[in-house]
Amino acid sequence: METETHAAYKSRxxxxxxxxxxxxxxxxxxxxxxxxxxxxxxYRVAFLGIRKTFVGLENYQDLFTNPEYRRIFWNTVxxxxxxxxxxxxxxxxxxxxxxxxxxxxxxxxxxxIWPYALSPAVAGVIFLFLFNPQAGIVNYFLDVLFGIRPDWxxxxxxxxxxxxxxxxxxxxxxxxxxxxxxxxxxxxxxxxAALIDGATPWQxxxxxxxxxxxxxxxFLFVMNTIYAFFDTFPFVDLLTKGGPNGATxxxxxxxxxxxxxxxxxxxxxxxxxxLFVGVVILTVLQFRWxxxxxxxxx
Amino acid sequence: MxxxxxxxxxxxxxxxxxSVAVVAAPVVIAFIFSTQTPAEIFRFPPKFxxxxxxxxxxxxxxxxxxxxxxxxxxxxxxxxxxVGKTIVSFLAALALVYFRFPLKSWVFxxxxxxxxxxxxxxxxxxxxxxSNLGWANTYAALIVPFxxxxxxxxxxxxxxxxxxESLVDAARIDGAGPLRFAWSILLPMSMNVVxxxxxxxxxxxxxxxxxxLVIIRESERQVVQVxxxxxxxxxxxxxxxxxxxxxxxxxxxALFVFLLLQEQFSRGFALAEEK
Numbered sequence: 001m002e003t004e005t006h007a008a009y010k011s012r013x014x015x016x017x018x019x020x021x022x023x024x025x026x027x028x029x030x031x032x033x034x035x036x037x038x039x040x041x042x043y044r045v046a047f048l049g050i051r052k053t054f055v056g057l058e059n060y061q062d063l064f065t066n067p068e069y070r071r072i073f074w075n076t077v078x079x080x081x082x083x084x085x086x087x088x089x090x091x092x093x094x095x096x097x098x099x100x101x102x103x104x105x106x107x108x109x110x111x112x113i114w115p116y117a118l119s120p121a122v123a124g125v126i127f128l129f130l131f132n133p134q135a136g137i138v139n140y141f142l143d144v145l146f147g148i149r150p151d152w153x154x155x156x157x158x159x160x161x162x163x164x165x166x167x168x169x170x171x172x173x174x175x176x177x178x179x180x181x182x183x184x185x186x187x188x189x190x191x192x193a194a195l196i197d198g199a200t201p202w203q204x205x206x207x208x209x210x211x212x213x214x215x216x217x218x219f220l221f222v223m224n225t226i227y228a229f230f231d232t233f234p235f236v237d238l239l240t241k242g243g244p245n246g247a248t249x250x251x252x253x254x255x256x257x258x259x260x261x262x263x264x265x266x267x268x269x270x271x272x273x274x275l276f277v278g279v280v281i282l283t284v285l286q287f288r289w290x291x292x293x294x295x296x297x298x
Numbered sequence: 299m300x301x302x303x304x305x306x307x308x309x310x311x312x313x314x315x316x317s318v319a320v321v322a323a324p325v326v327i328a329f330i331f332s333t334q335t336p337a338e339i340f341r342f343p344p345k346f347x348x349x350x351x352x353x354x355x356x357x358x359x360x361x362x363x364x365x366x367x368x369x370x371x372x373x374x375x376x377x378x379x380x381v382g383k384t385i386v387s388f389l390a391a392l393a394l395v396y397f398r399f400p401l402k403s404w405v406f407x408x409x410x411x412x413x414x415x416x417x418x419x420x421x422x423x424x425x426x427x428x429s430n431l432g433w434a435n436t437y438a439a440l441i442v443p444f445x446x447x448x449x450x451x452x453x454x455x456x457x458x459x460x461x462x463e464s465l466v467d468a469a470r471i472d473g474a475g476p477l478r479f480a481w482s483i484l485l486p487m488s489m490n491v492v493x494x495x496x497x498x499x500x501x502x503x504x505x506x507x508x509x510x511l512v513i514i515r516e517s518e519r520q521v522v523q524v525x526x527x528x529x530x531x532x533x534x535x536x537x538x539x540x541x542x543x544x545x546x547x548x549x550x551x552a553l554f555v556f557l558l559l560q561e562q563f564s565r566g567f568a569l570a571e572e573k
Contacts, residue, residue: 005459006395006396007395007396007397008463008466008467008470009397009466009476010398011397011476015397018389018390019389019393019394021389021445021446022390022451024446025386025443026408026409029427029443030420030443031412033420033423034419036420036423036426040422040423094314097310100310102307102314109564110557111321112317112318112321113560113564114321114556114560117501117552117555117556118505118552119504119507119523119548119552120507121526122526123324125526125529125530125542126324126325126542127324129328129331129542130324130327132538135538137327137344177563177564226416230419234508234523237511238530252418252508255421256512259421259422259425260425268421268422269423272419272421276414276415279414279416283413
């Protein structure tokens with residue numbers, strides 16, 4: 001798998017010394033805690049971690065039979081699907097617009113992608129204010145236009161809507177960066193051939209451009225799903241705390257709660273393992289069928 | 299035909315400008331209300347101009363709500379990780395690309411697999427580990443676990459592989475050792491990756507939330523994102539002017555770094571393609 005073309009140097013020990021810091025950090029702070037999470041998921045921990053009892057797969061059994069946990073899985077699926085779909089659809093739409101050979105596309109690109117630099121926490125508190133029933137600007141406009149003032153965060157469907165809106169707003173820019181780069185790298189001759197064939201712009205997009213973008217779409221699907229799994233935490237924590245009545249409680253938020261508020265370490269670990277399996281499946285699919293790209297998490 | 303094209307261009311610009319406005323609106327609104335007193339914020343109809351508490355709100359979140367301190371902490375960990383990870387990744391990529399050594403493909407796989415291990419997924423175990431090390435409430439807890447990553451290593455690796463092989467051969471024939479070659483040829487030729495790394499890592503660390511929330515329990519070492527959380531919950535009746543001032547302050551450094559290096563960032567993305 002490795003190309004040895006550039007490997008001009010040979011030394012018995014130097015490469016290992018160069019790799020040592022990476023090895024130590026990855027082993028101690030990534031591999032060990034990941035394996036430890038698997039181990040912890042087989043225990044029931046009580047009294048703030050003082051007593052640990054081995055329970056085998058009981059935590060998992062709980063997870064998959066308890067209706068409360070099943071609801072959390074369902075919430076995660078609904079929330080993630082909505083965030084992924086709208087982030088990508090809006091991102092693609094804006095990229096196609098910005099790719100229209102108009103003047104100033106660099107300016108537009110910048111003005112569309114800058115929220116990438118915002119944190120979920122900043123986006124979260126801003127949306128908390130925008131959708132505040134009394135002081136929020138959204139309700140002001142709804143009141144003026146339709147005479148309604150919904151109580152956003154106490155209604156299950158509306159609370160989910162606010163969460164998804166905040167997450168999509170913050171993430172669209174990321175998709176624009178990638179889609180725009182992909183659009184600009186498309187083979188010009190294929191597009192020209194379609195143009196000569198007399199296809200309408202709509203047909204050209206769906207029959208030619210979109211299929212050519214599919215490796216990028218697949219890559220972005222994986223990245224957006226991972227975003228929806230993990231970067232969701234600040235949104236939920238700041239906007240809804242999983243409420244109302246557990247309607248927006250998603251896996252990553254519940255892991256935090258079980259782990260650090262209820263001290264059910266074993267259950268938190270078991271849920272982490274479930275999420276981990278999801279990430280592994282996505283990554284394997286990505287490397288098998290997607291474009292081979294660098295992960296941009298950190 | 300020409301008229302239609304003109305109309306088309308106009309429509310595209312109009313749609314783009316509208317999108318730009320929608321994308322910017324939440325932050326613009328946050329900024330406007332960050333300058334108002336509670337009385338101004340709850341006024342009907344709302345006031346869409348700068349309010350009378352501009353300096354007061356910002357001064358208050360900076361000192362009374364300790365955002366100044368949290369900003370300093372966030373700056374320390376973000377700079378430390380950005381610099382540290384860039385060096386560590388550069389060295390690892392140097393070994394992977396320019397050296398012949400046994401078990402190389404295993405090493406490659408070992409690093410590659412960590413792509414599947416985001417911090418959040420092991421948060422419970424990482425918390426135990428770092429607490430047992432006695433690092434709770436320290437900068438070390440926020441810095442050390444993030445000093446290496448597959449992302450950084452592979453970004454440099456791809457850059458190195460795009461540099462013509464003849465260069466390293468020439469350097470070797472001229473008697474330049476690997477470290478000399480890395481320092482005087484490779485590093486200057488990789489500055490675009492260094493810049494892309496700077497944006498990605500700085501923004502990533504600056505925006506950390508869950509991990510500082512669980513491992514830092516003393517306000518002395520807390521980061522600004524968690525500070526925002528305390529701002530929303532730490533008052534009797536939410537003073538939205540203060541919260542918005544906090545949000546604006548918290549977003550500025552990451553946005554600044556991003557705007558400074560956005561060209562390199564966008565090109566860095568294109569570069570990340572593995573061919």
